[in-house]
Amino acid sequence: MAASRLSLRGKKERAGGAATPAARLSRNADALAAAGRHAEAEAAYRAALAADPTQAGTHNNHGNALRALGRTEEAVAAYRAALGHGLDIALVHYNLASALRQAGRTAEADRAYRRALVMQPDHAEAWNNHANLLRDEERLEAAAVGYRRAVTLRPDWNDAHDNFGSALYLLHERGRVEAAARLAGLWRREHPGNAVARHIGAAIAGEGAEPRAPDAYVRQTFDLFAGEFDEKLAELGYRAPELLARAVAADSTSGNGASGDGMLDVLDAGCGTGLCAAALRPLARRLTGVDLSGGMLERARARGLYDRLEEAELVAFLDTNPAAFDLIMAADVLCYFGVLDDALSAASAALRPGGRLAFSVEALGDGEEAPHRVATHGRYAHREAYVRAALAAAGLAVASLGRDTLRLESGVPVAGLVVLARKPDV
Numbered sequence: 569m570a571a572s573r574l575s576l577r578g579k580k581e582r583a584g585g586a587a588t589p590a591a592r593l594s595r596n597a598d599a600l601a602a603a604g605r606h607a608e609a610e611a612a613y614r615a616a617l618a619a620d621p622t623q624a625g626t627h628n629n630h631g632n633a634l635r636a637l638g639r640t641e642e643a644v645a646a647y648r649a650a651l652g653h654g655l656d657i658a659l660v661h662y663n664l665a666s667a668l669r670q671a672g673r674t675a676e677a678d679r680a681y682r683r684a685l686v687m688q689p690d691h692a693e694a695w696n697n698h699a700n701l702l703r704d705e706e707r708l709e710a711a712a713v714g715y716r717r718a719v720t721l722r723p724d725w726n727d728a729h730d731n732f733g734s735a736l737y738l739l740h741e742r743g744r745v746e747a748a749a750r751l752a753g754l755w756r757r758e759h760p761g762n763a764v765a766r767h768i769g770a771a772i773a774g775e776g777a778e779p780r781a782p783d784a785y786v787r788q789t790f791d792l793f794a795g796e797f798d799e800k801l802a803e804l805g806y807r808a809p810e811l812l813a814r815a816v817a818a819d820s821t822s823g824n825g826a827s828g829d830g831m832l833d834v835l836d837a838g839c840g841t842g843l844c845a846a847a848l849r850p851l852a853r854r855l856t857g858v859d860l861s862g863g864m865l866e867r868a869r870a871r872g873l874y875d876r877l878e879e880a881e882l883v884a885f886l887d888t889n890p891a892a893f894d895l896i897m898a899a900d901v902l903c904y905f906g907v908l909d910d911a912l913s914a915a916s917a918a919l920r921p922g923g924r925l926a927f928s929v930e931a932l933g934d935g936e937e938a939p940h941r942v943a944t945h946g947r948y949a950h951r952e953a954y955v956r957a958a959l960a961a962a963g964l965a966v967a968s969l970g971r972d973t974l975r976l977e978s979g980v981p982v983a984g985l986v987v988l989a990r991k992p993d994v
Contacts, residue, residue, distance in 0.1 A: 590620035598629060606636040624655035628663060635667055643667040658688030665694075669701055677701055692721035696728045699735070708739040712751050716758075723759060726788050733768040733946075740772055740944050741978055748944075749773045764788060768946050777942040779907040783881050785946070786904055787860045790840070794863030797841050806843075806975040808899040808928045808984070813847035815988045816895065816926050819967055832894040835918070837882055837927075838901030842868035848897060849873045856893075858885045886914035893918055898927040900974065903947040906940045908955065912962035919991040925964060928974060929955065931983045945977065952985055964989040 587595075597612035613630035617623060631646030647664035665680030681698035684691060699714030715732035719725060732755060740748035749772060756769030763784035770777050793800070831853050836844050839857030841864050848855055856876040859865050865877050878885060882901065896915055905911050915925050930949035932941060939954035952969070959966060967988040974984035 588620065590616050590623060590626075593619060594623060594626045594629070597626070597633075601629065601633055601636075606633050609633045610637060621649075622653055624650045624653035627653060628655060628660050631663060631667065635663075635670070640667050640671045644671060644673075658684045658691055658694070661687065662691065662694045662697075666697060669697070674701060674705065690721055692718045692725065692728070695721065696725075696731060699731065703731075703735050703738070706742075708735055708742060709744065709747050709751075711735045712739060712748075716751065716755065719755075719759065719762075719765075723762070726764070726792060729759070729762055729764045730789070730792050733764055733772075736768070736772050737944050767942075768944075771942045771946055772944050777906060777948075779905075781904040781946060781948075783860055787862075789946070790859075790861035791863040794841065794861060794867060797864065797867070798843065801843070801975065804975040804977070805973075806900075807972070808974050808986075809844040809847060811972055811974070811984075811986045812844070812897055812899055812926045812928060812988075815968055815970070815986055816847075816851070816897070816924065819924065819988055833892060833920075835889075835893045835896045836874070837886075837896050837898040837915070839868050839874075839877070840864045842871045842873060844897055844899050845871055845873040848895075851895065858882060883910050883914045886911075886918040889918050891918070891920050894920055894923045896923070896925045896927075898925070900928055902927050902929050903949070906942060906948045908940075908950070908958040909961065912958050912964065916962040916964050916991055921991060922993045923991045924967065925989045925991075926987070928984050928986050930974065931971060931985045933983075950985070955985060955987065959987075959989050964991055 593612060593616035597609045597616055600609035600612055610630065610633040613626055613633055616626050617630065627646050627650035631643040631650065634643035634646055644664065644667045647660055647667060650660050651664070661680050661684035665677045665684060668677035668680055678701060681694055681701065684694045685698065688694070695714045696718040699711040699718065702711035702714060712732060712735040715728055715735055718728040719732055722728060736748045736752050752769045752772035753775065755765045756773060756775070759765040763782040767778070767781050767785045830850060832851050833854050834848050834852040834856070836848055836855065836857040839845070839859050842857065845855065845857070845868070854875045855873065856878070857868055857874045858878045858880050859868070860879070860881055862879050865879055868874060869877055896919060902908060902911055919925065930947060932949045932951045936951060940948050940950045942948050956966060956969070967990045970986045971983060972986050973981040975982050
């Protein structure tokens with residue numbers, strides 16, 4: 569989170585009587601900063617400080633403008649000047665800490681965050697951003713404690729909950745399983761109404777998982793992730809769209825499926841930012857995308873490849889579109905379902921006779937006895953035998969089912985099932 573943009577004024581600036589020229593310049597600079605005109609604001613703050621260098625609040629606000637312009641070291645000097653002129657308050661120490669962290673001066677930033685928190689223990693943003701610093705230094709248990717304080721102070725702050733979950737996941741991955749489980753259990757009990765705490769907390773604590781990830785968890789997670797989704801998946805070597813497109817193409821050329829000559833009604837189920845759209849567009853007479861996350865749909869819409877995009881829960885959408893599609897593709901969507909029955913039955917009903925469902929799920933190892941299991945990252949993995957049985961129960965026949973790597977997770981290949989199923993012609 570960025571440093572506060574609050575306008576601060578020192579004692580001299582609050583004194584009664586007519587405003588000084590320096591104070592008028594400072595107020596003008598504040599107005600420019602509030603309008604996002606940071607370069608002009610920075611120049612105006614310099615002019616105000618040239619007229620009266622003792623304006624502590626103006627030094628702080630000058631630091632904010634300098635940070636907005638990426639001039640981090642100058643911002644550090646400005647915040648130190650604010651402190652030096654008597655504005656020794658938590659907000660200035662917090663701003664200084666944030667600038668120091670951006671400058672890579674982490675030891676100094678750590679001290680400044682701690683000073684801010686001593687002075688203002690209820691500063692949720694300081695707890696969160698100090699925890700960010702601790703997480704980057706692999707001080708994961710301390711980071712998790714900081715995030716816990718942040719969400720205690722601001723229970724409805726989704727970013728902090730997401731950060732808390734990420735720290736617990738990393739703590740678990742680094743072998744601190746008991747510490748991660750203890751904190752996850754506390755998180756879940758303290759925030760029973762928060763979908764991320766409920767779902768990820770249960771996964772990391774090893775407590776009973778729900779049959780599927782809560783809709784609010786999926787929506788919140790992907791709304792937060794939307795802006796960097798494509799880049800992150802590229803870094804992880806994400807292959808599900810490519811693998812599913814290959815399975816559909818192989819089935820079409822074998823003569824078993826529709827030729828895909830642009831005459832199909834196609835659904836991109838859980839379309840996200842539209843990573844499957846390029847492969848699906850040549851097959852489609854009409855290409856529809858559905859997703860729970862409005863943030864992801866904004867990016868899918870920008871691709872200009874869909875005829876229709878809907879913000880909706882997948883099963884509910886499928887239930888209201890019977891016999892509407894010739895092909896449904898769900899790339900890494902059913903990994904947010906543990907129990908697959910409802911989703912597969914709804915997909916079957918939404919397919920026309922002879923229609924196909926292509927999807928991927930993460931694969932449980934051969935030694936696993938449970939039909940599915942939620943992992944600490946919040947996604948479910950499934951046994952192949954369970955997937956086959958669930959497809960049969962939904963009235964879908966397996967056309968092809970292969971194992972392949974879907975992506976990397978912490979540098980380790982994630983084994984997945986790449987499935988193509990068909991609804992009978994009659």
